[in-house]
Each structure stands twice: as structure tokens, then as C-alpha cells.
Amino acid sequence: MATAAASVNHQTSHPKASLLDNERWLAFFLLAPTAVLLGLFIAYPFFEGIWLSLTNTRVGVPGEFVGLRNFEKVWNDSIFRTAVWNTVWYTFITTVVKLALGLWLAQLLNRHFKGKAFIRAFVLLPFIIPTVLSTFAWKWMFDPTFSVLNWMFFRLGIISTRINWLGDPDLAFFSIIVVNVWRGVPFYAISLLAGLQTINPELQEAAAIDGANAWQRFRHITWPLLLPVTMVVTLFSVVQTFADFQLVYVLTGGGPANATHLFATYAYQIGVGTGLLSEGAAISLAIFPALFLVVLLQLLYIRRVENR
Amino acid sequence: MIEGARWRRWVSFYIPLGMFVVVLLFPFYWMMITTVRPDGELYRPWNAANYNPFWTNYPTLDHIVLLLEETLFSTWLWNTMIISLASTAISLVCGVFAGYALSRLKFRYAGALGTGIFVTYLVPQTLLFIPLADTIRNFHLGDTPWALILTYPTFLIPFCTWLMMGYFKAIPKELEECARIDGATRFEALVYIILPVAVPGVLSAGIFAFTLSWNEFIYALVFMSSSEQKTVPVGVVSELVRGDVFYWGPLMAGALLGSIPVALVYSFFVEHYVAGLTGSVKG
Numbered sequence: 001m002a003t004a005a006a007s008v009n010h011q012t013s014h015p016k017a018s019l020l021d022n023e024r025w026l027a028f029f030l031l032a033p034t035a036v037l038l039g040l041f042i043a044y045p046f047f048e049g050i051w052l053s054l055t056n057t058r059v060g061v062p063g064e065f066v067g068l069r070n071f072e073k074v075w076n077d078s079i080f081r082t083a084v085w086n087t088v089w090y091t092f093i094t095t096v097v098k099l100a101l102g103l104w105l106a107q108l109l110n111r112h113f114k115g116k117a118f119i120r121a122f123v124l125l126p127f128i129i130p131t132v133l134s135t136f137a138w139k140w141m142f143d144p145t146f147s148v149l150n151w152m153f154f155r156l157g158i159i160s161t162r163i164n165w166l167g168d169p170d171l172a173f174f175s176i177i178v179v180n181v182w183r184g185v186p187f188y189a190i191s192l193l194a195g196l197q198t199i200n201p202e203l204q205e206a207a208a209i210d211g212a213n214a215w216q217r218f219r220h221i222t223w224p225l226l227l228p229v230t231m232v233v234t235l236f237s238v239v240q241t242f243a244d245f246q247l248v249y250v251l252t253g254g255g256p257a258n259a260t261h262l263f264a265t266y267a268y269q270i271g272v273g274t275g276l277l278s279e280g281a282a283i284s285l286a287i288f289p290a291l292f293l294v295v296l297l298q299l300l301y302i303r304r305v306e307n308r
Numbered sequence: 309m310i311e312g313a314r315w316r317r318w319v320s321f322y323i324p325l326g327m328f329v330v331v332l333l334f335p336f337y338w339m340m341i342t343t344v345r346p347d348g349e350l351y352r353p354w355n356a357a358n359y360n361p362f363w364t365n366y367p368t369l370d371h372i373v374l375l376l377e378e379t380l381f382s383t384w385l386w387n388t389m390i391i392s393l394a395s396t397a398i399s400l401v402c403g404v405f406a407g408y409a410l411s412r413l414k415f416r417y418a419g420a421l422g423t424g425i426f427v428t429y430l431v432p433q434t435l436l437f438i439p440l441a442d443t444i445r446n447f448h449l450g451d452t453p454w455a456l457i458l459t460y461p462t463f464l465i466p467f468c469t470w471l472m473m474g475y476f477k478a479i480p481k482e483l484e485e486c487a488r489i490d491g492a493t494r495f496e497a498l499v500y501i502i503l504p505v506a507v508p509g510v511l512s513a514g515i516f517a518f519t520l521s522w523n524e525f526i527y528a529l530v531f532m533s534s535s536e537q538k539t540v541p542v543g544v545v546s547e548l549v550r551g552d553v554f555y556w557g558p559l560m561a562g563a564l565l566g567s568i569p570v571a572l573v574y575s576f577f578v579e580h581y582v583a584g585l586t587g588s589v590k591g
Contacts, residue, residue: 026494027415030405034425034465037402041440041462042428049439101328108325119329121578126332128574128581130523132541133563137335140342140556145353148338148361186332187585194586235430243432246525250545264434264526271438272530280438287435295430 059275102188169259195229342560371557384543395460403468429466475509512584
């Protein structure tokens with residue numbers, strides 16, 4: 001009782017302290033910095049982006065309202081359409097491959113072996129090192145004249161003539177996918193490994209005693225129990241891949257002949273490269289509906305999985 | 309698994325794991341070996357005879373010297389460090405405050421705000437860079453470190469908040485109530501009681517935020533124009549590639565030196581980093 005009385009006394013004697021004790025005021029103070037930063041640099045530019053896309057602003061030239069003309073122009077732009085399909089395929093293919101390889105690597109890392117912590121730390125490196133810098137290493141490995149990959153494949157007798165990794169549209173797209181998978185697999189593997197470690201090993205043992213083989217154990221125990229983690233990991237990865245920029249910017253710059261553009265690189269080329277701000281803003285806004293749809297579908301699916 | 313013959317263990321475990329490790333790490337080896345190779349060896353056609361690309365007998369520091377003397381690499385390194393540290397610090401303060409408010413305090417719109425922060429968590433930087441460049445210009449922040457110090461938190465705060473909410477929820481309420489009975493205000497309880505318990509969470513969020521800001525590219529590319537303001541990724545891209553000419557030796561030296569600080573930070577706090585990574589995807 002005595003301490004409670006002291007506390008009341010303490011509060012009444014410091015009006016400022018009581019203000020900080022009021023939950024609503026405290027919440028307001030604690031959330032204010034976040035709200036200011038996110039408001040100024042996310043919400044405000046978002047609406048500014050919508051306004052920009054409805055004008056004909058260029059760098060240094062204030063624009064006038066032109067309605068939906070930018071979107072119309074973008075819609076009829078064949079490079080934009082290529083970029084849309086590229087983005088969709090890029091996201092789909094890399095996500096499936098990353099998930100499969102990531103799951104495999106996670107299973108391997110979930111065993112007990114010497115130097116496990118060490119291997120795990122090294123495996124995550126592609127995800128830690130700045131993407132632009134590691135992508136340059138890949139670009140050097142893909143070099144048309146000095147490619148070490150060509151050297152290896154030639155010595156192994158797989159190829160007899162050089163492969164121009166980034167020079168041919170289809171091959172360049174393939175190369176970009178390879179680098180994205182290389183960078184993304186560690187993220188999947190380590191996140192899924194954390195999920196695997198929460199699964200009780202006794203379940204596996206019980207199933208093994210009942211005569212389930214490795215595939216059956218995976219299919220009926222590991223996969224369903226891992227599904228919630230898998231869905232969230234995939235959600236994050238899909239969003240990041242859909243809006244990817246660095247890889248393509250460094251490897252091909254959207255080339256050859258604008259064949260490997262993604263949404264973001266094309267928006268950059270139009271908005272910053274040629275200075276057509278309003279058109280660039282329209283292109284990056286066009287990602288929203290698609291991204292929104294993907295995220296919504298995944299969130300709904302996650303909810304369904306969690307409520308099961 | 310136990311009764312499997314030795315070759316079976318090799319096929320199902322050692323060989324696949326070995327392949328994963330080699331493929332995942334080879335680009336870094338390639339960076340290192342390129343950094344110390346003389347130009348005469350670097351630019352040999354891929355099918356030249358008697359040529360081993362994986363080793364050099366004449367290691368050289370020329371590329372590193374050129375990088376440090378002829379470019380502003382050390383300035384870029386310094387810029388990246390300051391910007392990453394400052395934006396991480398801002399994000400941590402905001403994230404701890406917001407995470408505490410959203411997980412512990414009862415007030416109207418708490419749920420809506422939590423959802424709002426989760427949604428911004430999913431907004432990729434590449435969506436907003438064009439209008440944001442305009443915003444930065446309007447605030448006269450263009451080409452100053454502040455352009456990045458203030459915008460990086462937009463993708464770091466949601467992550468930090470999300471992670472801290474998880475940590476705060478796991479701390480028993482009684483701990484805080486004890487402090488309050490002893491006369492501490494709620495804010496004091498947060499700073500002196502809750503925060504010390506949540507230190508692992510703060511570390512995880514901090515390490516993760518630091519690596520993310522070190523990695524950031526598109527904002528730095530668009531907002532920074534003069535050479536002495538650039539960050540490492542942007543500097544390497546824009547100053548070591550002239551037209552179609554790639555200076556591969558210095559480029560790889562830059563990639564290597566630019567990766568070392570973040571790799572060092574990572575190596576000291578691997579466990580915290582992994583906790584941050586896995587915490588960030590926990591629903």
C-alpha cells in the first residue's frame with residue numbers, strides 16, 4: 001500500500017510524468033517519429049506519384065494535367081509489354097526454383113555434421129554482400145571474351161564454341177534468372193531451416209517406424225508443417241523479385257535491344273534516363289495493381305493455411 | 309538413413325552440400341582472385357592454351373592501389389558507413405518506440421496502424437523512386453547524405469517495428485508492472501526495464517538494418533549526383549565503368565573492399581543476423 005501511495009504522489013507531483021503515463025498520449029509520442037518519416041517519404045511521394053503520372057512533367061519542365069494519356073501511351077508501348085511479361089516470368093520461374101533449391105539446402109543443413117554453424121554462416125553470404133557488387137562478379141564471369149564459365153564448360157567438353165551469356169535476349173534472360181536464384185537461395189534455405197528446426201523430430205521417427213519412406217515423410221509431415229513459414233518467405237521473396245532492379249541494371253541494363261527489361265528498370269530508363277518523369281511514374285505505378293493482386297492472393301492463402 | 313551405405317551418404321548428402329557451397333561461394337573467390345591478378349593475365353581469351361584461370365603466380369596490389377588513389381573509393385566507403393549507421397540508429401529508435409506502442413499500449417486505431425506498418429513493409433523501394441526524387445528536390449536534400457539518411461528508414465522502420473513487436477510481446481507484463489508499482493513512469497519502464505531485456509532483439513534489428521542500408525542501391529543512384537557524395541555500390545557502378553570499358557581489376561577490388569565491412573559485421577553477429585532474418589518472416 002505504501003508503495004502505491006508513493007507512486008500516486010509521484011505522479012501528481014510531476015504533471016509531465018503523468019502525461020507520459022497516459023496511454024494515449026504516450027502512444028502518440030512513441031508513434032510520432034515513425035508516422036512523420038513514413039508520411040513524408042512514403043505516403044506523400046505515393047500521392048505525388050499519382051499526380052505526376054497524370055501530367056506531362058519532364059525534368060526541369062513543370063507539367064500540365066493530361067489525364068490518362070501517359071497510361072494510354074505506356075499501354076501501347078511494346079517494350080512496356082515485354083517488361084510486364086518478363087517481370088511475371090522472372091518472378092514465377094525464380095520463385096519456383098529458389099523454393100525447390102532452398103528447401104533442399106535447408107534439409108541438408110538440418111542434419112548434424114561437423115562445421116555446421118560455419119557452413120551455415122558462409123552459405124548466407126550471397127544474401128549479405130551488396131547485390132550490385134556480387135552481380136559485378138557475375139557480369140565478369142559472363143564476359144563475352146574472358147568468361148571463366150566458358151573456360152570451364154569448354155574444358156569439361158560441354159561446349160565447343162563460346163556462349164555469349166548476355167548478348168542474346170533469351171540467354172541474357174536466363175543468365176539474369178541464374179544470378180537471382182544464386183542470390184535468393186540462401187534466404188529461402190536459412191528461413192526454411194528455422195522452420196524445419198521447430199518440427200519435432202519424433203514425428204519423423206514415428207513415421208519411419210511405421211514404414212514411411214523419405215519422400216512420404218517429407219510429403220505428409222515436413223511439407224504441411226512447414227507450409228506457413230514457406231508461404232511468408234515466398235510472399236517476401238515475390239514482392240522483392242517483382243520489383244527487382246539491381247540485377248538487371250548491372251547485368252544487361254535492359255538490353256540487348258530492350259529485351260530483358262523489368263518494370264523497375266524500364267521505369268528508371270524512361271523516368272531518369274530520358275527524363276520523362278510523368279511517364280516513368282506511370283510505369284512504376286502500373287506495378288501496383290499487379291503487386292497488390294499477388295500480395296492479396298498470398299495473404300488470403302496464408303490466412304487459409306493458418307486457420308486450418 | 310542410419311543403415312545407409314557410405315556411398316549413399318555421399319550421394320545424398322556430401323556431394324549436394326558441397327556443390328551448393330561451391331556454387332554459392334565461387335563468385336566471391338572469383339572477386340578475390342581477380343583483385344590480385346595482373347592485367348596481362350586477366351585479359352586472356354577464355355580458350356587460350358596452358359591457362360589456369362583459378363590461380364595466379366604473380367599476385368599484384370596494382371588494382372587496389374589504383375582504386376584507392378585514382379578514385380574516391382575511400383570517400384564512398386566513409387559515406388556508406390555514416391549513412392548506414394545514421395539510418396540504422398534512426399530506424400532502431402523509431403522501431404523500438406513504435407513496436408512498444410503497438411504491442412503494449414491500448415489506444416484507438418492501434419490495429420489499423422499495425423496493419424499500415426505491415427503494408428509499408430511490403431512496398432518495395434523501386435515503386436516510389438521517381439516521385440520520391442521529386443520530394444527530395446522539393447526539400448532541398450538532393451545530393452546530400454540526408455537524402456539517404458532520411459529515406460532509408462522508410463524500408464527499415466517497418467521491419468524493425470515488426471521484429472520489436474515480436475520481442476516485446478514475449479516479455480511478461482508483470483516485469484513492467486513491478487517497475488510501475490515502484491514509481492516508474494511507463495516511459496521509464498520502457499527505457500530501464502523492457503529495453504535491456506529486449507537487447508537481443510535490438511541487436512538483430514540493428515544488424516539486419518545495417519546490412520540492408522549498406523546494400524541499398526536505387527535511392528543512392530537516383531538521389532546522389534556528385535562523385536564525392538556517392539555510396540560504394542553507386543560509386544563502383546558509375547565511376548569504374550566508362551562507356552563500354554570495364555576496369556575489371558579495380559572493379560573487383562572495389563566489390564571486394566566494399567563487401568568486407570558488411571561481411572565483418574555479419575561474421576561477428578551471425579546468430580543475431582539469422583534471428584533477425586527468421587524473425588522478419590515470422591507471420
